[in-house]
Amino acid sequence: MVLILLTLVFLLLRVAPGNPIQAALGGHVPEQYVHQIEHKLGFDKPLLTQYGDYLWNVVRGDLGTTITDNRPLSQIITQNGAATFELAIFAMLIAVMVGVPLGLIAGRNRDTPLDVGCRVFGIVAYATPVFFLGLMSQLVFGIWLGWLPISGQASPTTQAFLQTHTNILFVDAIWDGDGAALWDVTRHLILPAMTLGLATAGIFIRLTRINVIRTLRDDYIEAARARGIAERRVVFHHAFKNALVPVITIVGLNLAILFGGAVLTETTFNWPGIGHELVLYLENRDYAGVQGIIVVFALVVVAVSVVVDFINAYVDPRIRY
């Protein structure tokens, strides 16, 4: 599947009209210079050779270098990827913490006002674009109340003094035991993570609800009730546990959607993540940068789906590979 994505990305960017090098460097570059770069990047070779080279490089772990600012993709992954990772993890935590309980409540109390309330909340949360929610939270919490910073991953001083171990600032601050930095990083993290998390929570509410309803209809729930097990225990031990198995899969698959949302959140909050970089490279028409980042996204999506399969096998004894 990775191969197919790689091929699609490669073909799409090659059939695109216009000379990518010229586009990336702006109109007024001497012809000779363009040819030189073309040669360096191998754009003057036949398409098939280019494709072969490209695949070979990816296999070797070399995703290339951007045209406009000459950054190796590996550097983008470790620096910007870390920022996206930090945002995605916390957003996912918030989405699960909000979405799953509300979904359980709604499913348990099907067709009651409580259910309707949860569902409406879910639908509205889903219907709100992340960038709109982000904008409004910036206005309320950043500008009017002045509680939280509205842009960036940390304040300049923190960024200057914090030692980098993992590039994930949150982890770095803990690593150094730097309380002030940790506080600063957390404050910067709250709004973007809340925004992205709430937008994703809508999906989880709906999903958890459906699974609970489905599970509560199953025979073994009936059986458990018939054996006289307290309703509370039936719901918590028998129903919820089983209802959550498919939710795990979807949490994993939703990471792909979360990445889409991350691009928007990062742009809104000026968060220096990989999605933010993607938008920059798109604006600068840097095909190598765009291609590299998309490949990274593809690899992550595939890797996550493999991990989800393993988790599923672990949680659900019926699945064995």
Place this chain on the structure above:
Amino acid sequence: MATSTLRPRTPHGRARLIAAGRAMQPIRDASGIARTMLWTGVGITGFFVVLALFAPLLSRYDFNDYRANGVRFPALDPPSGLHWMGTTVQSDDVMARVIYGTQTELKVVIAAVVMSLTLGVPLGLISGYFGGTLDRALVLVMDALFAFPYLLIAIVIAFLLSTSSIGGGILTAAFAITVAYVPLYFRVVRNHVVSLREEAYVDAARALGARPRTVIRKYVFFNVVQNVPPIATLNAADAILLLAALGFLGYGIQPSQGAEWGYDISRAVSDAASGVWWTGLFPGIAIVLLVTGLTLVGEGLNETINPVLRQRRFGHFEFDEREPREEALLEG
């Protein structure tokens, strides 16, 4: 002669009318929450359709008017009697942009949904019915696309198209959204067809010597197509969000070609720093309302047409619980 158009003249036509009536039955029978959801959604969506159709009558100004009667509007004016939703930095009337934005939004979404249906459904039918190498190749490509964040697919397509001579118009945006959604329709339709293919009545039709074309058209298509309205409606809701996201990133509709809510919000981000709320709030509310409306219609349809709730939301969250038999078919 109005009556003759209503009354079916051939038995065939009558059968079709009855079938149509039967298809509407669950909607009439809908009750409780599903019914409320459905009609609330229809109401909200209807409101926006009216807004789009009568935009020139309802809006005091055009979407790119920055002056009236030779007087330039004040820039960043808070909501007032003259400009109910205030004005932007470029002195555009926010309300006019919100109202005209409805037109853009609906045009793109209708185009996108129609295009993805005309591509995805036939591909799914053919691929699912005939199987074989074509099927395997298509499934492979579609699954790869499906696993990928569809916002990114749409961005890349819109980006590529906008660099070419076609430019960023309604069709470009619609096409970018189409590419992102075709895999969804393909999957839903194909998987359904694969299971239908072995049904007794399809077998019977084949045994009677019907050509594949006839079998697909008369027996498979109508069974599959039932699943489409809820998905298409939910998809339309999603398409609004996708279009707004494209607009927000600057790859949607170009500002001169029409008002677009996502683009307006992206402009509003810089206003927010100085505490200006009206340029972002109103387009945002419009998005939330329209998407909520369409989602309610979709969910309502889903529950009324499909009481078993077998088809849930988008295909994203649907499990492919392929039976061993299907698995075997897939392997060839």
